[in-house]
Amino acid sequence: MKAVVARGYGGVEVLEVADVPVPLPGPGQIQVRIAAAGLSPADLRVVSGAFKEAVPLEFPHVLGSDFAGTVTAVGPAVERFSPGDEIFGLGQARAAAGMASLVSTPPSFTTGTVAEYAVFDADTPALALRPAGLSAEHAASLPIAALTALPLLRAGAFTLGMKALVIGAAGGVGGAVVPLLAAQGVHVIATALPADEGYVRGLGASETIDYRSADVAAETLSRHPGGIDALINLALPGPALPAVARVVRPGGRLLNIAFPAPAPATGFETVYTNARPGDLEEVAALVLKGVLPSTATRRYPLAEAVRAYRDLEHTHVRGKLLVTG
Template sequence: MRAVVARRYGGPEALELMEIDKPEPGAGSVLIRVKAAGVNPVDRHVVAGHLDSILEVSLPLVPGFDVAGVIEAVGPGVTEFSAGDEVFGYVRTEQVQHGTYAEFVAAPVHTIARKPASLTWQQAAGLPLVGLTALQSLSRVGARSEETVLVHAAAGGVGSVAVQIALARGARVIGTASERNHEFLRSLGAEPVVYGDGLAERVRELAPEGVDAAVDCVGGDAVVVSQELLKDPSRVASIVDPEVTQRGGHQVWTQPDPSDLAALASLADAGDLTVHIDRVLPLAEAADAFRLSETGRVRGKIVLEIG
């Protein structure tokens, strides 16, 4: 099968399109014929060797955690799925080596769920990691109906999904973004503000009494600013700033969870959640996908089309 492989650590130049052996599904796993694979910033960091202290990474490495595709075969003991089922998932296992930038991937059943019928293959492939991250972040800070939620980097992959989930819960959402993304945020239902110096004052113009919960998807001083605005300083979650825990908030390290994936699928099929695709590229252009991701100017998601 064709797969993108990194035989050494490095940047986009370390990625090669190669023929490798097709995996076999072990006990409790399924073999997925991949239709599309989502590209996330974490993929670049894995290939660069930046996460070796957190994850057990082995070379040669096929990058990628996000997948959408059709089950080709099931392994021993699998009763939840059958060949032909359409699924999507966040395929992160204890050993990071056999990822989703490939024509086939073996996935443990706890990392997948049935694909939302309302989403395209590309959208479904772009949802798992950002969707789980957004959902688990909002759950951690307890965002509820009629509360005001501040989302930093609200036009990005995680941020744009967090906006939609919070709105679906009945919350009011204020989102930070560059001015070029303000109309996009309004189209989602958020109230946009420009990030940077003076952010706290701009948010208070919209919410004079402050905000109830905050999700940080950008880092920098976002946690500090959030806590200036929060009624309860502990109700901030960050996906990028490890110091948030020292300030009494929550750091979110996304976990595969089939029930959370199913909840995301339900939101999508109810019309409350969609995935904005910034760019779709063929598998052979995975290195270009990394370069685009490095710019930090992606609105929504980059996806590799495979099957």
């Protein structure tokens, strides 16, 4: 089968579309024909070697976590899924076993989703049946974004009328965070380029700030002199955050998902992608209710998936990039 593989540690230059053996399911596993895979910056960070100590890869390494597809075979002792089931979700490389419990319990492992076929451990809340009203492409854009957004909203305990500044609102996770906040009646101030203003307002943002032409903290305080209730950082590296934290009123929340994380002394709480039982089913229901729109903005065939990763790394990305089968 065809798959996007890394031949060693490095940047996009180590990636290629190659022929690799079709993975077969073992006990407790399922094989899936991948219809669409959502790309994540984390795919490239792992290949870069930034997490080499915690995630020692074996090469060739097949990339990809988010997916939607069709179950094609099941291993012994699998009762949850059957061949022909349409499913979606995410998995991590088995090399990431040390961090996998942060994502779901039991952990969710995969052979890599930017491929024609992938194998997953079946018994995990990070996989779910895809309802008929949710397209495969829409589903593939959701798992990491939505399973990061839900823990953020839980940590923030957001309620009607609160004000939140979302830094990096036009990115993949922002595509879930902004509409979920708006659905709870939160007044969302989003950082975005002028070209992305219509996009983030369509997600539910009430205001936007052009982060390239304005000091985000100063502009926020000029509009809201009493401060706001929460800062949600989806993009800035940790050292840049203390300067922005002054926008939050005393007792407000400082939430972060970006790497590298800020030091605990800054007051920021770093929130990780996490799947609780029923979370993906809730995500699918929110899509069917019209709360979570599709954020897939660019699509690439598998043969051009290396170009997709190059675009992810080197161009301004709005929403999610997908590789389709």
